[in-house]
Amino acid sequence: MDTDRIEKKILLRAPCSRVWRAxxxxxxxxxxFGVKFDGPFVPNTLLRGVLVPTSVDAAVAEHQKPxxxxxxxxxxxxxxxERLFSFRWHPFAVERGIDYSAEPTTLIExxxxxxxxxxxxxxxxxxxxxxxLARRAKAFTANEQGWAxxxxxxxxxxxxxAQTAQ
Amino acid sequence: xFAALGDETRLAIxxxxxxRGPRSITSLTEGSSVTRQAVTKHLxxxxxxGLVHCSRRGRESIWELDSHRLQDAQRYLAEIxxxxxxxIDRLRKxxxx
Numbered sequence: 001m002d003t004d005r006i007e008k009k010i011l012l013r014a015p016c017s018r019v020w021r022a023x024x025x026x027x028x029x030x031x032x033f034g035v036k037f038d039g040p041f042v043p044n045t046l047l048r049g050v051l052v053p054t055s056v057d058a059a060v061a062e063h064q065k066p067x068x069x070x071x072x073x074x075x076x077x078x079x080x081x082e083r084l085f086s087f088r089w090h091p092f093a094v095e096r097g098i099d100y101s102a103e104p105t106t107l108i109e110x111x112x113x114x115x116x117x118x119x120x121x122x123x124x125x126x127x128x129x130x131x132x133l134a135r136r137a138k139a140f141t142a143n144e145q146g147w148a149x150x151x152x153x154x155x156x157x158x159x160x161x162a163q164t165a166q
Numbered sequence: 167x168f169a170a171l172g173d174e175t176r177l178a179i180x181x182x183x184x185x186r187g188p189r190s191i192t193s194l195t196e197g198s199s200v201t202r203q204a205v206t207k208h209l210x211x212x213x214x215x216g217l218v219h220c221s222r223r224g225r226e227s228i229w230e231l232d233s234h235r236l237q238d239a240q241r242y243l244a245e246i247x248x249x250x251x252x253x254i255d256r257l258r259k260x261x262x263x
Binding site for chain 2: 019
């Protein structure tokens, strides 16, 4: 198994221009991703922001709430209109009080292709093999606790739903 | 960030496998409004992320939560992959609505 990269290919039933705006307008990106940036995306430029709950899905937003205000930054790489948008970030840089700046980043690329049904979007994130193994393992441990929390929340939710149904 | 994993049906499946142990798709769909086909699809997504696996018991497939099988590096990637799936779901909602 390739441990260096992730690739996702998705058909979106929306025009290329719509998807492009959702990706490269930093405000629109923020709406679905769940982040508020300090300004627009500019090639080869670092942009700071903070995590905020997504406005797209209330249930997800609720889960994102504990992370509200957490600093988030990306360095935009390339912007080729309606074809390629790429940036670099520190994956899983969610632990408070840790300086990730000296660590390697991963590269995220969004490649768009207009097709009759809409837009074919390919998302890749690569460079994971450069991330220290200790950091990767730690991120996972942190998430395993995340899983436990999520499972607990869901169980509460299911119990509540069952009681309401009775 | 883990909270970004946003599909409620998928989370409910994981919750069931966690609290009630390994079980079949039939058992997972019992008393639920979600179709067998939908549950199967979600199980395959979870399987792709390395979070569940299945084994045969007679004619049935038994699904089991599997958070310890993968190596750290692979599990890390599976986690991030799940985040992307969730983020892309939100992007889809955002551009298709």
